[in-house]
Amino acid sequence: MRAMRGADLDAAVGLQLELARWNQQFGGRVPRPSTEANSRRILGARLAWPTSSWTWVAEVAGAVTGLVVVTPTERADRVAASVAAGPVAYVGCLVVGAGHRGDGVGAALVATAHDALDAAGVGVTLLHYYAMNPLSAPFRHRCGYRPLWTEWSRRPAGMR
Numbered sequence: 001m002r003a004m005r006g007a008d009l010d011a012a013v014g015l016q017l018e019l020a021r022w023n024q025q026f027g028g029r030v031p032r033p034s035t036e037a038n039s040r041r042i043l044g045a046r047l048a049w050p051t052s053s054w055t056w057v058a059e060v061a062g063a064v065t066g067l068v069v070v071t072p073t074e075r076a077d078r079v080a081a082s083v084a085a086g087p088v089a090y091v092g093c094l095v096v097g098a099g100h101r102g103d104g105v106g107a108a109l110v111a112t113a114h115d116a117l118d119a120a121g122v123g124v125t126l127l128h129y130y131a132m133n134p135l136s137a138p139f140r141h142r143c144g145y146r147p148l149w150t151e152w153s154r155r156p157a158g159m160r
């Protein structure tokens, strides 16, 4: 597990697209033609953050196989209003490539991110996951997270 580098950008964008396609099964929006470029721009901008990009990758046999992206406290004000405690950070993305799941990579990424969050004095770590995603609930609970809010929504048929 290590901080994302510039050379990881293609792989990291690929993993974010893989996550977006995966999430479509559970109500996630269909990736747009602009999704890839936006992912590259947003992840690329993080590489210029002064102290840390708050973005870590897992490397297995020289290939990037997992990604976790965290929003630090100073940028997490929108979601921080969901809880009374703090300081709050937000896990915006966690994905392990399909061929590498179930091998402990996701748990190791979460542990790496939480080491940094602990060092930064973060008191509450929030995230969203799709309740219908069969991988999310077991994984998140196993990592020690617990649900705070359950939201249901529906879109008109055909609205992508």
Ligand SMILES: CC(C)(COP(=O)(O)OP(=O)(O)OC[C@H]1O[C@@H](n2cnc3c(N)ncnc32)[C@H](O)[C@@H]1OP(=O)(O)O)[C@@H](O)C(=O)NCCC(=O)NCCS
Pocket (backbone or CB within 6 Å): 019, 022, 094, 095, 096, 097, 100, 101, 102, 103, 104, 105, 106, 107, 108, 128, 129, 133, 134, 135, 136, 138, 139, 140, 142
């Ligand atoms: C969710 C995800 C990140 C987990 O990463 P992973 O590397 O596969 O998970 P790990 O091997 O580290 O598993 C950690 C724990 O999660 C649970 N878990 C993982 N996969 C599971 C599965 N298929 N069924 C049930 N529990 C599972 C287990 O409790 C496991 O711990 P244990 O083996 O000690 O019991 C990965 O499956 C993934 O990228 N899924 C697709 C994208 C996605 O759903 N992202 C949303 C994350 S909320």
